[in-house]
Amino acid sequence: MTAQVGIVLVSHSAEVAAAVTVLARGLAGGGATAPIAPAGGTPAGGLGTSSDLIVAAAHEVDRGAGVALLVDLGSAVLTVKALLAEEDELPEGARLVDAPFVEGAVAALVTASAGGDLDAVVAAASEAYTYRKE
Known part of the structure; x- marks a missing residue:
C-alpha cells in the first residue's frame, strides 16, 4: 500500500459529514481518491461530536x-x-x-489524491479561506 494522506471530516451532524464527504469525492475529479471518512454526530445519532467516531475514522483513513x-x-x-x-x-x-469545512474538504481531497504530502494537503485546505465568491 502506498503512503497517502487520509482525511477525516468532523461535523456535529452525521448527515453533514457524510454529505460533504460525497461532495468532495464527486468534485475531486473522479477516479480513485485519497481515503476520506466522515465522523459526524454522536454514536446514538444525535447532534454533537464523538471522540470514538473521530478516532475510528482517523484509523480507517490512515495510510501512513x-x-x-x-x-x-x-x-x-x-x-x-x-x-x-x-x-x-x-x-x-x-x-x-x-x-473552511466544505471548500477545505474538496481542496484537501484533490491535493491528497494527487499525491500531496500532509503539508501540501493542509496548505491547500487552508488556502480555501481566500476563495472569493463574488
Whole structure:
C-alpha cells in the first residue's frame, strides 16, 4: 500500500459529514481518491461530536502519510485538540486543519489524491479561506 494522506471530516451532524464527504469525492475529479471518512454526530445519532467516531475514522483513513482532520464548529475543534493531546489516540501525523469545512474538504481531497504530502494537503485546505465568491 502506498503512503497517502487520509482525511477525516468532523461535523456535529452525521448527515453533514457524510454529505460533504460525497461532495468532495464527486468534485475531486473522479477516479480513485485519497481515503476520506466522515465522523459526524454522536454514536446514538444525535447532534454533537464523538471522540470514538473521530478516532475510528482517523484509523480507517490512515495510510501512513498523516491524517488531516477538518472540523465544522467550535466544540469539534476542542474535541480534536483533546484527542491530539492524548498519546496514541490518533494515528501518527494526525493534524487539525484550520480551513473552511466544505471548500477545505474538496481542496484537501484533490491535493491528497494527487499525491500531496500532509503539508501540501493542509496548505491547500487552508488556502480555501481566500476563495472569493463574488
